[in-house]
Amino acid sequence: MQENLKSAEILQRNERWIPGGVVSLNRKTAPNICFVKGQGSRVFDADGNEYIDYQAGFAASFLGHNDADINAAVSKTLSEQQVLMGAGPTLLEGDFAKLFCESVPNAESIQITTTGSEATYHAIRIARAVTKRNHIIVMQGGYNGWHNDVACNVISALQDAGEYTNKGEYKFDSLSAGVPQDHSKLVHVVNYNDLDSVAYVMQKYEVACILLEPLLQNIGVVKPVAGYLEGLRKLADENGSLLIFDEVKTGFRHALGGYQSICGVKPDLSTFGKAVANGYPLGVIAGKKKYMDYFVHPEKEHRVLIAGTYNAFPLTTAAAIATLEKLKSPHYKVYEHLEHLGTTLEKGYREIFSKLDKPVYIARQGSAFCVYFMEHEPLNYHDVLLNHDFEFDTTYRKKLIQHGVFNFPAPIKQGSISFAHTLKDIEQTLDITEKVLKLI
Secondary structure (H helix, E strand, O other): OOOOHHHHHHHHHHHOOOHHHOOOHHHOOOOOOOEEEEEEOEEEEOOOOEEEEOOHHHHOOOOOEOOHHHHHHHHHHHHOOOOOOOOOOOHHHHHHHHHHHHHOOOOOEEEEEOOHHHHHHHHHHHHHHHHOOOEEEEEOOOOOOOOOOOOEOOOOOHHHHOOOOOOOOEOOOEOOOOOOHHHHHHEEEEOOOOHHHHHHHHHHOOEEEEEEOOOEOOOOOEOOOOOHHHHHHHHHHHHOOEEEEEOOOOHHHHOOOOHHHHHOOOOOEEEEOHHHHOOOOOEEEEEOHHHHHHHHOOOHHHOOOOOOOOOOOHHHHHHHHHHHHHHHOOOOOHHHHHHHHHHHHHHHHHHHHOOOOOOOEEEEEOOEEEEEOOOOOOOOHHHHHHHOOHHHHHHHHHHHHHOOEEOOOOOOOOEEOOOOOOHHHHHHHHHHHHHHHHHO
């Protein structure tokens, strides 16, 4: 592979005008690579290098980069001069809402945002308005957006997260300066798969909501143990709290009805993003109508504000409609194709890594996967933090990039297969993986 000289020059130029040189600093990587094109399962950098892509825009490009059907829908909308109107309802937003609610059985009504972070922000507001409470519960190692309540405890060091406990909460490890100290008093961080800690917090505080990714995908792929999500539903009901599933990542990647349709647990509210518009910027908050109607509550003191000039922007809404239509179409068999590719990759990984004199666990749900360098299936963030070989993981990912397979070059980040990937892509990935492991 060529040295990324042009990428270095682009970053250096950008740093003159943008702090850090990147507009979303979690995109900044080592090695620094500037991608200039994406097509199908491949991405191309400024130096002409080509990669099989498993980062997929942080899992957003579910159908693949520059999907022809999605681009056609956007182009058609643009040619019809459906631009930002700024007043009144639009046909597109109504068409999308109907299609979404038909696709996600637990969604009785929706509101549309521009990002997933905005959707979780609104979900917490609704929960507080409904319950007249302020305290919330979030998961250690989960990511639910950038706003004050949830910008904490994502991939914390042990000294910042606190020692492992199976009945209690952890320190509020803020991701950002500028978050008022009072927020840390209202946000209670517990480990995923730990019902005892949720019950403990609920005994101490009046909790408005439990907010979590039903499948913890910010730290790879950590699955719920039997009865965990059902237990959360029961605790929420017993304590008068709302259960909110953040499906921004899991959403349409795992099933047309969201991961909630797989696990069979009905949340009160859900948030979606990423795959819902195949990478176009669109988020959704969905749920039971009695809670969603707080956006139009007749009494001002109970009404929850939702506003946004670019909410349901015509081009992104057209992309979302085209995405859901393609996912629903029996012609494409999207989920069957992705399950076949995921199964093939997992099987190949198991064969290759079985030859490695090192503990390895392959975690996968459909098209999402993660290779953990530890002896067992991860249970929660502390389990990963204490048992996973982070240094080896980093070396492994960087070597893959040097040989043309791109996933985010930071440990325990999820890999994402897209509908555009082929069996040949998977086979080539496995060949490169075997080659890389021999080198390191």
